[in-house]
Amino acid sequence: MLEKSLDRWCPAVGADGSAAPIVFQYLNVKGRRALTYPSTPSSIAPVPHSETLPVPKPPANLEYLQSTSADRHYPSRRELDDLIRDLQLTKSAAELLTSRLSEWNLLRDDCKITAYRRRHLDYSVYFDVIHDLCYCKDVNGLFDADGIEHDPSQWRLFIDSSTKSLKRVLLHKGNKYPSIPLAYSIQMKEDNENVKQLLLKINYAEFNWQLCGDFKMLGFLLGLQGGYTKYSCFLCLWNSRADGEHYKKIQWLPRKELMPGKYNVIKEPLVCREKVLLPPLHIKLGLVKQFVKALDFEGEAFQEIRAMFPKLSDDKLKGGIFVGPQITTILKSRTLENKMTETERKTWQAFRDVVNGFLGNNKDPNYEEIVNTLSTSYQKMGCRMSLELHFLCSHLDFFQENLGDFSVEHGERFHQDIQLMERLYQGRWDSAMMGDYMWFLIREDISGHKRKARSTVHF
Ligand SMILES: [Zn+2]
Structure with missing residues (x-):
């Protein structure tokens, strides 16, 4: 039996002074043997709040917690796709992220964990590989797959070559769209025969895009001899060595045509010079x-x-x-x-x-x-x-009327995008890689986000 006199009991207080409201301590040591402890929780009597047992305070962010649980957002497949593009995740990293989110029930039903393994397939079918060259075999098909119209007058072919690689991309005239890769090779040397083959492969003759690139590449496409030559201008017979006439003579005899064997032209031009953008x-x-x-x-x-x-x-x-x-x-x-x-x-x-x-x-x-x-x-x-x-x-x-429209800086941005892919794929360029690059260019959800992830352009 418990002693009924309440002044013998008090609420137990923890070592740090905090209250432990459901435990009572018996104050009289003498009567301990006679104690029979209750086995049911209902026997614990309520206690009034006091200084040692304050009324608990609600958390400071209670309002926030209540509001966010009300409109919690579960991402759709499109939103997840865009997030994966922003995070620049490889296929396997994307799959890992999706599977984790799925385990935590944070995704909508249309998100498929394994979908990212095949994300390149929609675009890779438009590319082919011959030897070291990966190129687009159906430019119109590729544009259709992106859902954009291919008006050749609105796009120009940008050719970038370094000692390491040869890249060709289509750039949109007004920088409205991202660049579209048409060909890539890390082995191919920039020799006349290779470039000729490449232009054939991407069907240059049919589309006749305007061309941009550095002076070396332009001279090369027009069949001019490389290096420091006497007649290096493809428009006129400016003599680069006639120092005495420079600055004084403005009009030089125009070149009527680019004829192999004459005035430092060594090959048949591969493109028409009117298509060249400076x-x-x-x-x-x-x-x-x-x-x-x-x-x-x-x-x-x-x-x-x-x-x-x-x-x-x-x-x-x-x-x-x-x-x-x-x-x-x-x-x-x-x-x-x-x-x-x-x-x-x-x-x-x-x-x-x-x-x-x-x-x-x-x-x-x-x-x-x-x-x-x-x-x-x-x-x-x-x-x-x-x-x-x-x-x-x-x-x-x-x-051109507006040089900025044809700016090579646009091509510089292409470099930044392509650098990402080169890092992800480490030089293993093939159709799957080109397809994956195209997948990265798409943006499905056009609604704005609070925080912008990348400053790149998307379709
Ligand atoms: Zn000239």
């Missing part, structure tokens, strides 16, 4: 090259540029050999212009004006004057005339 990025690179080469190497301006790129070799610095992002760095520098001499600064500003007013997306109404100023200031500074400068000075009318 590459603004490479013109920029060419202009910077001539500018840097004409700088005083002991002068402050050159030292400043050297300090910007401590890892760049002296040969490259003195040769003015930079890449796109480096030009951006130089253009952004606030201190460089202060270190220049008067002539250097004027020339640099003329270059800046051409970049902003002609080679970029906005064409200045006075672009002819801007280009003229560039020519005179380059001459004053003693810069050598180069092919790039020659195009600006002598073939301004050949440039």
Whole structure:
């Protein structure tokens, strides 16, 4: 029997002072033997709240918890697809993510765990592999699969070749769509026969897209001899070695046709020169090259540029050999212009004006004057005339209405996308890889998300 006198009992308190409300302690040690403990919970009497036994407080985020449980969102297949694209997951990683989410009942019924193994199939059927070359065998079919119209006048063929690989992609004129890969080879050398075969394979003759690439590639497509040659312009007979006439003579005898065996043309042209787009990025690179080469190497301006790129070799610095992002760095520098001499600064500003007013997306109404100023200031500074400068000075009318639309920077973005795939596939380029690349370009859910994942363009 328990002693009924309540003042013998008190609520038990934990070692840290916290209350343990359902346990009571008996205060009189003497009567312990006589105790018979109850075996049912109903025998525990309620206790009033006190300082040691406070009323519990609701969690601070209670309102949030209540609101989110009400409109909890389970992703659909389309949303999951887009998330996997944003996270840039490989097929196996995508499958793992889907299976985990499925185990936790966080997916809608239309999400299939194994679907990602086959995600490339919709597109890979349009590609074929011969030797080391993977190419698109049905351009119209590929466009249909994406649900976009293929109007050849709205797309141009961008050819990128390095010592490592040869890539061809279609770029949309207004940058509205992402680039579409048409061919890829990591072994193929850029020789005339290979490129000819490649153009045949992707059916160039039927579509006749406009072409862009660097000057080397353009000259190559037009059958010009490589390297530093006397007649390197495909539009006229500009003599690159006649230093005395440069800057003075603007109109040179036009080339009527590109005839093999004449004026440094060594092969039958593979494409029509009217289809060629002059590459603004490479013109920029060419202009910077001539500018840097004409700088005083002991002068402050050159030292400043050297300090910007401590890892760049002296040969490259003195040769003015930079890449796109480096030009951006130089253009952004606030201190460089202060270190220049008067002539250097004027020339640099003329270059800046051409970049902003002609080679970029906005064409200045006075672009002819801007280009003229560039020519005179380059001459004053003693810069050598180069092919790039020659195009600006002598073939301004050949440039497209809006160079920005045809910008090679668009191709630069393609590089970033393709780098991801190269990392994922580590050089194993085949139809499945091209199909998978295409899968990454699609975006199914166009509703906006709070946080944007990637700044790439999608269909
Ligand atoms: Zn010319």
